[in-house]
Structure formats: C-alpha cells, structure tokens
Amino acid sequence: MTTTLKKRNVPYLALGGLWEEDDVQAAHRVSAAAAGPDGNFFPLPEESDFQKALAAHEGSGFAVAVNSCGTALDLCMIALGIEKGDEVIVPGLTFVCTAGTAAARGAKVVFADVDPDTLCLDPKAVEAKITPRTKAIIPVHFGGHAADVEAFDAISRQHGIPIIYDAAHAVGTKFRGKNVGGAGLASCYSFQSNKNMTTLGEGGAVTSDDAEFSEKVRGLKTFGYVYGAKLRVTQIGYNYRMTKPQAATGITQLAKIDRVIAARLKNFCLMAENLRGVEGITLPAGLDENHGCHLFVIRIDFQGLGTTRADFVKKLKDDWQVGTALHYPAVWNWDAFENLDYDKSATPVTHEACDRVLSLPLFPSTTPEDVEYIGDALRETLASFQASSQ
Ligand SMILES: Cc1ncc(COP(=O)(O)O)c(C=O)c1O
Structure with a gap:
C-alpha cells in the first residue's frame, strides 16, 4: 500500500484546546x-x-x-x-x-x-x-x-x-x-x-x-x-x-469548551471511521456526545508485531512525521514506587493495556486531510512491521 497523500507534519501538540x-x-x-x-x-x-x-x-x-x-x-x-x-x-x-x-x-x-x-x-x-x-x-x-x-x-x-x-x-x-x-x-x-x-x-x-x-x-x-x-x-x-x-x-x-469538544468529537469519529476494521488496532470505545474527547488512545500488540512501542513510534515519526504520545506506562513502573507500599495483584487488563496504548495527534485544529494522512501512515507502518515479522 502506498499513500497518494503528500507528506505532512502532524505533531502531537502541547495545547489541547483553542487559545484565541x-x-x-x-x-x-x-x-x-x-x-x-x-x-x-x-x-x-x-x-x-x-x-x-x-x-x-x-x-x-x-x-x-x-x-x-x-x-x-x-x-x-x-x-x-x-x-x-x-x-x-x-x-x-x-x-x-x-x-x-x-x-x-x-x-x-x-x-x-x-x-x-x-x-x-x-x-x-x-x-x-x-x-x-x-x-x-x-x-x-x-x-x-x-x-x-x-x-x-x-x-x-x-x-x-x-x-x-x-x-x-x-x-x-x-x-x-x-x-x-x-x-x-x-x-x-x-x-x-x-x-x-x-x-x-x-x-x-x-x-x-x-x-x-x-x-x-x-x-x-x-x-x-x-x-x-x-x-x-x-x-x-x-x-x-x-x-x-x-x-x-x-x-x-469555558465559554468555548463545547465548541472545542464538538471539534474534537468530529475528528475522533472521523479517525475511528478511518481505522475501523484495520487488523491489529483496537479503537477507543464510546465515541459519542458523552465523551469528553481528550485522548484518542488506540491499542496495538507491538510484541505480537515483533517490535517495541518505541520502535513503532520512531518509525511513524521518522517515515511519516506523525507524532504520538503515551498515556500511560503503568504507574508502578515509575522508580518512585520501588520502595512504596502498594498492591498491583490481579491487574492483567492494565498490564496489557499499558504495553499497547498509543495516543494519536487529534486536536480541534486537525483537518480531515490530517486524519486521512494519520490513518494512511498508521496502516503503512503496521504493514511494514507485519511484513518483516512474517
Ligand atoms: C489523569 C491525570 N490526573 C492528574 C493529572 C495532573 O494534572 P495537573 O498537571 O493539572 O496537576 C493529569 C495531568 O496530565 C492527568 O492526566
């Protein structure tokens, strides 16, 4: 698969809303x-x-x-x-x-x-x-x-x-x-x-x-x-x-938050539609009017693809200039928790999710062309790892 879209830069922005x-x-x-x-x-x-x-x-x-x-x-x-x-x-x-x-x-x-x-x-x-x-x-x-x-x-x-x-x-x-x-x-x-x-x-x-x-x-x-x-x-x-x-x-x-969330929801739904049915990607649940649409978190089995999240993220960035973010590594993995009293027993879903999550760069200013490009870039990156793992 080769995208017909011209290369674009889609960074993961550090401003989630609209500052006007x-x-x-x-x-x-x-x-x-x-x-x-x-x-x-x-x-x-x-x-x-x-x-x-x-x-x-x-x-x-x-x-x-x-x-x-x-x-x-x-x-x-x-x-x-x-x-x-x-x-x-x-x-x-x-x-x-x-x-x-x-x-x-x-x-x-x-x-x-x-x-x-x-x-x-x-x-x-x-x-x-x-x-x-x-x-x-x-x-x-x-x-x-x-x-x-x-x-x-x-x-x-x-x-x-x-x-x-x-x-x-x-x-x-x-x-x-x-x-x-x-x-x-x-x-x-x-x-x-x-x-x-x-x-x-x-x-x-x-x-x-x-x-x-x-x-x-x-x-x-x-x-x-x-x-x-x-x-x-x-x-x-x-x-x-x-x-x-x-x-x-x-x-x-606050006066504009409903407009910000509506723009985000539109982009979230477009992205979900674009990626629906792509093998190897789990989409976020419940994308409707109840959703605050802060993070668009997909899940990919990087290990099953024969790679690591870090390498996948690097390839997506290097080849396609698509930025991503990680929400989140498991809390107990932070060094500060090493000597703390905590219990992480019986949390298999968390373990798996923390290994697989990846947040896509969707913001109020993201255009439909950006969404299409992110989808293509993700499919290309997935396909290249799938090909080399066979
Ligand atoms: C789930 C969650 N809780 C708490 C915080 C902390 O928020 P703040 O930076 O306003 O202290 C964050 C910030 O990213 C967060 O994502």
Missing part, C-alpha cells in the same frame, strides 16, 4: 488593570465568576479553583484525613499523581484493574480489593470517557467509602447524558496546557455537590482562612490558589 484572541485579552485585561490606580491581583471577582461558571457547566453544586489537578487531588486526600494505615484504590493506567496523591499521605496504594473496553477503573475489580482499611477510591475518567459513575455510587453507598474522581481529562464528559462534576464526593479537574481547556498553562478545580466538603477544600487551599466580620483560621491550610489572570482565562475558555 478573547483568551489573550482576558489575561491582558486583568494584568493591565493591575498596572492602574489601586491595581492588584486579588482574585475576586474572576475567581468566583469562574467557579460559578465551572460548577454550572460541569453540573455540580460547588467548584473550588486551585492551581492544578495534582493539588486538587492532594486537597481531597487531606480533607478526607487519609494517612498511614489507610488504603486508597486507584487504576494503574493513569498519570502518576492519581496514585501519588495517596502515597504522599503515607497510604497504601491499591491498584485495581481497568475495564478492557473503556480503560476506566473496573467497579467489580475495585470491589474485590476493598478491605476495612479502604478509605477512598479514585476512578479516572480515562481520556474523557466517563468511569461507571452509577456502579461507583452503589459501591460508595454499600461500603461507606468516598469516591474522588480524577477528572483531569473530563471537562465536558458526561455519564449517560449528565456532566460528571457532581459525581461521587468530589471531582478533580486539570487545566494544564495539554488539556481541552487551560488557565494560562496550569490550573485545576475541585467540584462537588457536598457543601461541607467543598468548604473544607476551599479553606485548605487558602491557609485555612474563613472570611467574615472577623478573619478566622479554622484548619491548618496551604496556598494552592489559582491566580486572577488564570481565573479570567478560565471564564473565556
């Missing part, structure tokens, strides 16, 4: 105002406006803006009082900090397996790992596909264990038509540069329907302050605040 003139102006406006008389960077009103807009968009009662998803997760662990002796159940197929946040509190990290279709934490596998020491479960809405919120609600009710969602990929993600921001006890969002929306490159939020938990997180993110007629400090807290220019851009970014 209104976003630039939002940051500029608050920065310029700070240079005027009485100027300052005090977060109001942008912070509260952004929080209200985020809660409204994600379907939660409350939203607390912070400076990253990592800190959002940390604050939830602190608010829950997670400590040594506790166990926290997480997937192994995720970014390191989903597990790291529990490890940082001294808890034992318990990895449960993921669902072979969605690659989200499998509720049945989680149930098998619950012990009297389990103090929290952190499912990830992997790539923008919602975890099984209904099943996790049932587990939470039955065992009295709080569910904290890692919603780093999940702005706009829905579970059966409903945005996931109010699911579980809380959800932790990321607005880091490569996510579908960003607040000047870094940022995050905790959303929740629980007023008391939200207030605890809000206090913890800002030194434990409780504002009122008299300033009080009711808990020992931190400074995990989002800055004023970040919050200002959060408002403009």
